[in-house]
Amino acid sequence: MAVNKIALVTGGSRGLGKEMALSLAATGVDVVITYNSKKEEAEAVVADIRSRGRKAAALQLNVAEVKSFDAFAASFKATLNDTFGSANFQYLVNNAGIGIHASFMETTEEMFDTLVNIQFKGVFFLTQKLLPVMEDGGAIVNVSTGLARFSLPGYAAYASMKGAIETLTRYLAKELGDRKIRANVIAPGAIETDFGGGVVRDNQQVNAHIASQTALGRVGLPDDIGNVVAFLCSDDAKWVTAQRLEASGGMFL
Numbered sequence: 001m002a003v004n005k006i007a008l009v010t011g012g013s014r015g016l017g018k019e020m021a022l023s024l025a026a027t028g029v030d031v032v033i034t035y036n037s038k039k040e041e042a043e044a045v046v047a048d049i050r051s052r053g054r055k056a057a058a059l060q061l062n063v064a065e066v067k068s069f070d071a072f073a074a075s076f077k078a079t080l081n082d083t084f085g086s087a088n089f090q091y092l093v094n095n096a097g098i099g100i101h102a103s104f105m106e107t108t109e110e111m112f113d114t115l116v117n118i119q120f121k122g123v124f125f126l127t128q129k130l131l132p133v134m135e136d137g138g139a140i141v142n143v144s145t146g147l148a149r150f151s152l153p154g155y156a157a158y159a160s161m162k163g164a165i166e167t168l169t170r171y172l173a174k175e176l177g178d179r180k181i182r183a184n185v186i187a188p189g190a191i192e193t194d195f196g197g198g199v200v201r202d203n204q205q206v207n208a209h210i211a212s213q214t215a216l217g218r219v220g221l222p223d224d225i226g227n228v229v230a231f232l233c234s235d236d237a238k239w240v241t242a243q244r245l246e247a248s249g250g251m252f253l
Contacts, residue, residue: 004054004055006080006084007024007091008033008076012045012095014038014193016143019222019225022049023226031055032083032089033056057084064117064121065117069125076130090233092138093140094123094140131181134181139182141186142186143187145159145188146189146190165185166244169183173242182237182238184245189214189247190210191222192219
């Protein structure tokens with residue numbers, strides 16, 4: 001019996017990551033999610049995926065701690081073998097992240113380093129660490145932001161890291177092309193999640209303003225993003241690599 005395709009989604013216990021994991025499962029992919037501290041939420045997502053007839057597992061990971069990646073890789077390999085009966089996986093979705101809102105002048109070195117470690121350094125070295133167990137012909141999906149295209153005060157550091165992610169994605173596509181591994185980046189617009197303190201979801205004034213500046217007339221929802229990630233991982237996107245796909249509903253056109 002053929003082993004099913006397997007995806008690893010970092011930060012998959014809630015928000016966009018949860019929807020990405022569920023969308024992948026809906027297309028017939030088995031899923032491993034990581035969580036930083038919300039173990040119960042992660043286990044609930046695993047149960048949801050299993051209820052849909054797919055295999056799933058949750059592993060703890062702090063993407064800011066590069067020194068922990070060797071241990072994580074070992075745990076991930078063991079999980080692939082024990083839970084999925086496989087030595088390899090096919091899809092890596094580097095979703096885990098945080099938002100820090102501060103003006104350029106108010107951004108401290110500590111804030112900057114936190115964002116570098118989580119949003120860029122962690123993605124760089126986790127991908128590097130896991131590539132030996134990624135099957136040739138697989139796919140990587142990184143997560144950027146609309147803020148790398150347009151500029152709003154308060155996101156200088158955050159958006160700069162995402163600009164770096166967009167450049168890194170092109171390099172991954174170039175250097176991994178001989179293994180037929182595709183690398184793309186998705187750029188959500190403003191989404192109703194608890195990201196950044198839940199400001200888009202909970203502040204009606206902010207929500208209404210963004211909706212008024214979006215071609216499709218509303219802010220984004222998590223399930224607007226999950227299906228796009230599932231597409232980029234699928235064979236339907238087999239000829240798509242090194243691309244930035246913005247899923248913002250036409251924000252600030």
